[in-house]
Amino acid sequence: MGILRLPVMVEDGSWVLANIFIDEGSDSTLMRSAFAKALRLRGPPQFLTVDGAVGVITRYRSKRIQFRVQAADEKFLSLEGSTMKKVASPTPVTDWHKEKAQWSHLASLPLGETGGGVDILVGLDHAHLIAVIQSRVGAEKEPIASKTAFGWIVRGFVEGRIGCISPENKRALEIVQEKTKRLEVGYEVPIIWREGEPNLDSNRQMAENRFRSQLSRFRRQPEFEKDYRAAVEKYLDQGYASHVPDPASARYFLAHHGVYKGKKLRVVYDAAAAFKGKCLNDAIISGPALQPSLAAVITRFREGEIAWASDIEAMFNRFRLSSEDLRCILEDAGVPENVIQAVKERMYIDDYLGSASSVAEVVEEAVAVKNALSSSDLNLQGWISNSSDFLRAVSRTEPATDPASSHPLTGEGTERVLGIVWDPKADLLGFKVDKMLDSAFSRADLVIKVASVFDQLGTASPFIVKAKIRLRVLGLKGLGWTDLIAGDDEIWWRNWFLSLEQLNTLKMPRCLFPDRVKISMVELHAFGDASEEA
Template identity: 25%
Template sequence: MSLLRRTERRLSNNPEQVTIYNREINKLEKEGYAVKITSEDVNRTTGSWYIPHYMVFHNGKARVVFNCSFTYQEHNLNNNLLPGPTLGPPLLGVLLRFREHAVTISGDIRAMFHKVRLFSSDQPFLRFLWRDMEQDRQPDVYEWRVLPFGTTCSPCCATYAVRRHFKDHMNGNEDVMESVLTAFYVDNYLQSLPCPKQAASLIDKLRAILAKGGFDIRQWACNVPDVVAHLPSDARSEACELWLSADRTEPQESTLGLRWNCLSDVLGYKKRSVFATEVTMRTVYRILASQYDPLGFIIPYTTRAKVIVQALWRTERQWDDPIQDDLLPLWEAWESELTDLQNVTFPRRYTPFNITTEDVELHVFCDASEKAYGAVAYIRVVDSTGQTHVSFVLARSRVAPKCQLSIPRLELCAALTLEVPAFFCLPRRPT
């Protein structure tokens, strides 16, 4: 109750947020994701758990978040749940395969977690309180009927449900099952295929099979507009819809944190601004951590910042102490270049469109200095005309450890930075 009152106090001075909050709770009830239970149902169970909730703002949108990691009397819901194995493919593998072929498609399953029902015996442990800001009465008790966001087991359970559904309904569509196993990263779907006809067929099969289980895959986008032109408008992404209606010349999609320009078929970086009134170690780490770079294309830039951070720790300082030494100009110079990241792009596909591949080689280079070491992988393709095409694949770097190592030893460390990631590049190849 105390946490509910705290949330109500925060909302009481903002009628707009109250409206959003009530709308979100009512939406959960209307969709059947959560139900209001009677006092008899509340008292019928011997064990239960109540999840606190509050409002957060992310990407300009207000969301109600359920804190399943809240600790009460040394008990924590998530600590008592098994996260389960990681069933989906690694993020890196999905992104590397996304760059293989000429035609690429993306989509996501709407409210994927909320499409998986809970056992009735588990529902009492996923309760929450709300009373529509009517603080003069006792709150209503709600129970989740589906997997909520925030529980540590939800990703594993939802992924298993989707995979099991496909296994039970694939009816000989082995290509679809293979795509499900390798192209889904939780609810996000990224796939590349050799031709538009194959891509359109795969989309239709995925939509039909998922619909049988109550899953709605939508937000479809493609670098070839004809592939998604036959879909209903509500099944296509907003950017793709504008592209098809000629209202936008350069549609952009978000693909697992990267920016994908469908028309030019290039990948780029989202602008991630972090506002801070003064430079402290806390803000430095926050800014550096916000630069999402799963493929390592901006490694030369972020490595500079990591070297500065390592140097900052040579002076004893607290997390919130203002940085005022000689390293401050170096950091400010680095930070001033952040806005230029949105101009950095690289081809989505490893090879140009409409070429016949004759030979493929993976080349990995590594090097080290006294300050840092790293490695980069390129793919070299020779086409049927004898022309050579080289494309960036992956890069990783580390700052040199504080204890001084010889350059040869650091070079050995550099060789190991791509040892595991390189395996994602080996089994499949672009065609």
């Protein structure tokens, strides 16, 4: 990461340190809104337009500001930029003053500690300030240093510290490790508040407005009300929620609404609902992502001939755990290290799936994991597999369940495993794409529809990328976010959506290595082709 820590001038002439991120991939300079407020900087209001992934355009309320930075050589640099709530993710903290001694090409440079939350992002609108004046390059895989108008910037990592995390995420892990408690049944985990939180204004007025809207929908849709009340009663009956003794004393309310998933209604809690510019999520540290990547979990699911999947019943209503917490639970239960490693690699949030060469190889592991989690009130349920022997072995350790109630897609012979459509009987993977042809399309409609095609492993990329290229062309033509497409563009998109439905006929074997005992050597061949469009 190209990041420095330099003084920035406050409105009264004093100076405060800021983490400044040099980003040659951005065409704009941005300052974190809270930091600009702390500097007491003023500027005209504006709407900031950000062009994101797959053509998604978002508009933010912003201010145009001017500020001064003191470079490492003590020269003053004048910059101009826009405010934004968050300009970049936190970066790992590294004290280059201590670390530089490891490399002769860095040892003499005036370097200090860098990293943490990013306050300012400097883009190409100040290209003259971020241009490289001088470079220091070492051996292969060693950090490099670049001198700019701001000072020396080091890019690279310190050996053995690839997993280093930001101070905020470090604090989040410390809170979880310190305050997580083992109860008689299950675990109690803390809310990971930011420094100085909770400091939330009473949002009762907003909550009452949302509640009135909910009651209005109940009157229009009696069946929706019936399902909603049943869902809330279930939370109360199973102890996931309780009545507030004195609602008049409550200051902050968490709004909620109902969403159908198939025929089942789920109550969704809206922690992102802002009141006076602040929401509950703003006061909580999200923490680092500790679960394995989704692609890695799905790939392991495809390795062996025997595959299985299961999920934890109502996990998010009991408490929230990271994959690291699940590892601790297994250690508490005295589970062997190989089983703990399997969970770390095969569990994604509340889904547990994998594959192996034989039933005997996996039954012991699956039962051990199930029993360990069950002892902490986390019950794996709804087992599916391409092996009836595996299902029989697992079912001996749990009460009989109705497969149709656990898996709504069973009637079609397919299941969704982390978004992937799987036919366990035929052991084939495929797609399930809904019809998307409408009477008219806006640019926003097209972005949503293209993004809705779940293709985590990139199987359909040659087809999907054509739509993403076409979306960019619409933007280059100046088509507005809500403008309807017409003419040749409309014809192209209608043909593309008709072709998209053919993905429903695409089937491919789940198992990558059938008859593994007969395989003597495996080679991975990668092919890349540069494109001016993609």
